[in-house]
Each structure stands twice: as C-alpha cells, then as structure tokens.
Amino acid sequence: MRVLLADDEPLARDLLRHLLTEQPGVEVVGEAGDGREAGERIAALDPDVLIIDIEMPEMDGMAAAGLLHGRDRPAVIFATAHSDRALDAFDIDAADYLLKPIRRERLTEALNRARRRLEQVGDADVSGLEPPADDGIWVxxxxxxxxxxxxxxxxxxxxxxxxxxxxxxxxxxxxxxxxxxxxxxxxxxxxxxxxxxxxxxxxxxxxxxxxxxxxxxxxxxxxxxxxxxxxxxxxxxxx
Known part of the structure; x- marks a missing residue:
C-alpha cells in the first residue's frame, strides 16, 4: 500500500514515517508540506492512501481532500490535533480520523480501514457494481x-x-x-x-x-x- 504524507511540520512527518515503517506492506512514496503541494504529489505519485493534517498553510488538509474526486482518489486519513473537524472529515468520505499524538494501534486500524476501502473499489471495478457502503458513523x-x-x-x-x-x-x-x-x-x-x-x-x-x-x-x-x-x-x- 503506497502512502503519501502531508503535514507542514517536518517532525510530525518524521514521527509518522517511523510508525509506518512498522506496518507490513506499507511504503511511504512521498511527502508534502501543505495542501497544494499534496495535490501535486498525488497527481505525480498516484498513492493509494493520503495521510494529511488539517491546519496547514497555502491550502488546509480539508480543502485539499475535498478536491479529490473519482474512483482513482486515494483513501484519505486525517491526522490532526483538532477533534472538532471529524464531522466535516466524514462528510467528504474520509477513511479515518486520527488524533495526535498518534498511537500505533489506531494507525493500524486506520490503515486497515483504508485497505478495505481500496479493496471495495477494486471489487467494484471488476464487477461493475458500486462498492458496499460502510455502515459506520463516527461520533x-x-x-x-x-x-x-x-x-x-x-x-x-x-x-x-x-x-x-x-x-x-x-x-x-x-x-x-x-x-x-x-x-x-x-x-x-x-x-x-x-x-x-x-x-x-x-x-x-x-x-x-x-x-x-x-x-x-x-x-x-x-x-x-x-x-x-x-x-x-x-x-x-x-x-
């Protein structure tokens, strides 16, 4: 699973990259320091998953994720210190919403949710049917x-x-x-x-x-x- 990291704090990216090295089958293919750069990296690198902060300069993570459309969009996981944007995140179909400091078990859970999301899209491409809707609502x-x-x-x-x-x-x-x-x-x-x-x-x-x-x-x-x-x-x- 190819992952792109987007966070304006280099230390936060370093910590997340370290946690991802412990995840089997995960490869960090690139990084971005703001939402606009994240969009450029997505177009160039075609990641499976985007892990993105919300509060960033130029274009925040919510706006950047909101611009992603189509079946080829990466699964989006927000990683943020702000707990009050979760409803907005799931309104734009985020796979998960992680609060900093990120715990290993929650990161694993989020990646598994993103993996299932990607598998559903893949199954729909084969069958010609829409992927089944996730029945969860985040409270x-x-x-x-x-x-x-x-x-x-x-x-x-x-x-x-x-x-x-x-x-x-x-x-x-x-x-x-x-x-x-x-x-x-x-x-x-x-x-x-x-x-x-x-x-x-x-x-x-x-x-x-x-x-x-x-x-x-x-x-x-x-x-x-x-x-x-x-x-x-x-x-x-x-x-």
Whole structure:
C-alpha cells in the first residue's frame, strides 16, 4: 500500500514515517508540506492512501481532500490535533480520523480501514457494481471519536441539532440533522416514523393506537410516537 504524507511540520512527518515503517506492506512514496503541494504529489505519485493534517498553510488538509474526486482518489486519513473537524472529515468520505499524538494501534486500524476501502473499489471495478457502503458513523467523544455501526442501532431520537443513536445497552449523542442522518441510515434498515424519530422495523414488537395517536413499541421496551405523515407506512408493516 503506497502512502503519501502531508503535514507542514517536518517532525510530525518524521514521527509518522517511523510508525509506518512498522506496518507490513506499507511504503511511504512521498511527502508534502501543505495542501497544494499534496495535490501535486498525488497527481505525480498516484498513492493509494493520503495521510494529511488539517491546519496547514497555502491550502488546509480539508480543502485539499475535498478536491479529490473519482474512483482513482486515494483513501484519505486525517491526522490532526483538532477533534472538532471529524464531522466535516466524514462528510467528504474520509477513511479515518486520527488524533495526535498518534498511537500505533489506531494507525493500524486506520490503515486497515483504508485497505478495505481500496479493496471495495477494486471489487467494484471488476464487477461493475458500486462498492458496499460502510455502515459506520463516527461520533465525537471526549477522547476522540467512536465508530457506531448503523446496522446495530435499534432506533434514533432527536433533540434540536443532535440525535441519539440507541443500541442495546448504550446510547450515543451525535451532532447531525435528521435529514442528513436519514440519508445515511436508510440504506442500513432504519426507517423514519416521525420528524424526530427512526426505528428498525424488525425491532418493532407492537403498534399501539390511543385515540388519534399512534406509537411503536420496540422489543427492548422503547416507545416512539408515529407522526401523521408516517402512519400509513407503519400500518403496512406486518402485525
């Protein structure tokens, strides 16, 4: 796997290059000191993976990564000291988001995610089909980010500009609009039933009518209201 490093701090590049020498099958093919130079190196060297900082002169890493398009774009891993840009990073389809100082195990995990991303693209090239979408959504926590599999979420509730992703035994709060989450979660089996709620139909144990209101009761005991615009959809579910 051919890797390009982009960071305006030479020491940071040196440390990352050292960590990458411990990774089997990884070759550092080039380096860049800012986002604009990173774009030039990508065009010349055609790396498989770009590991890039965010805060850099000339053009920051987020802007540089946002200019990469097409099936030949490298998998992008951000390596940064800033934890508040993770949502922006995954909006432009980053493979991973590493917080400095970078730990060996997290770097290994990020490279494995990038490798899977490249394999999916390769499989799609052979079959003519689009690669399967990653079902993970990255949620900011105090220590960094946590990947929450959407395929394991039983239901979603929303409050203002945050949503709550409910898994059995754990709930994660994430800053995202319901419209954006709906676009991400619908391919993974979650269905919107209210302006502030989504459920996984296979987890619904009962549909409860009370006067003009309707609720769904999940197998974990959670109850969610059904909005008027979604009642016909819910009535169509098998009893």
């Amino acid at each position: 900011a926590v105090r220590q960094g980010q946590v990947r929450v599999p959407l395929s394991e979420v039983s239901h979603v509730t929303a409050a203002r500009d945050h949503v709550y992703l409910h898994l059995d035994g754990r709930t994660w709060m994430h800053r995202i609009t319901m419209a954006r989450l709906e676009a991400l979660a619908t391919p993974h089996g979650l269905v919107r039933i209210h302006r502030s709620g989504m459920v996984r139909p296979s987890r619904v144990g009962a549909v409860v009518h009370s006067g003009k209101s309707m609720q769904v009761r999940l197998d974990n005991g959670a109850c969610l209201p059904v909005g008027p615009a979604y009642r016909r959809l819910v009535r169509s579910w098998p009893a």
